[in-house]
Amino acid sequence: MSLDNKPYYTGGCQCGAVRFRVEGKVGEGSVCHCRMCQKASGNFYAALASVREAKLTWTRGEPRRFASSNHVRRGFCAACGTPLTFEAPDGVALAIGAFDDPAEIVPVIQWGLEAKLPYVDEIPALPGEATLSDLAGAPYLADLVSYQHPDHDTETWPPERSNQP
Numbered sequence: 001m002s003l004d005n006k007p008y009y010t011g012g013c014q015c016g017a018v019r020f021r022v023e024g025k026v027g028e029g030s031v032c033h034c035r036m037c038q039k040a041s042g043n044f045y046a047a048l049a050s051v052r053e054a055k056l057t058w059t060r061g062e063p064r065r066f067a068s069s070n071h072v073r074r075g076f077c078a079a080c081g082t083p084l085t086f087e088a089p090d091g092v093a094l095a096i097g098a099f100d101d102p103a104e105i106v107p108v109i110q111w112g113l114e115a116k117l118p119y120v121d122e123i124p125a126l127p128g129e130a131t132l133s134d135l136a137g138a139p140y141l142a143d144l145v146s147y148q149h150p151d152h153d154t155e156t157w158p159p160e161r162s163n164q165p
Ligand SMILES: [Zn+2]
Pocket: 013, 014, 015, 016, 017, 018, 077, 078, 079, 080, 081, 082
């Protein structure tokens, strides 16, 4: 939320080459299990929120688009590959995970159930661990340095550093 009480949201890709700002109402969050969304997101399903009723501004860079069908384009960062948009004739939706605060956008409906992967509903019942709970098995985690863009807008990016390990 902004100082003048107008809601706004920011987000972008993992490398920071593409950043967006959304002013106004973000529509209901959804997940889509359809096979096209699985392939486009490289994931079990795509999590998207419509911004058709809001003002979407690309504040750094802009996504490259792939026409995944005759009606829909999918936007992604050309530098790092992060999936960012679903662009249909009736409006644009943004990937919920690309928002700086994805917890603000709650999915309320599922689409594409015909292609839902058979194990998706079992995931919440799987055993779970925090990232740092297995330092013995993955000791590199102890001094891990993220090269991802932080979850807020930046004046300049990237910072001075080598991007190579
Ligand atoms: Zn990127």
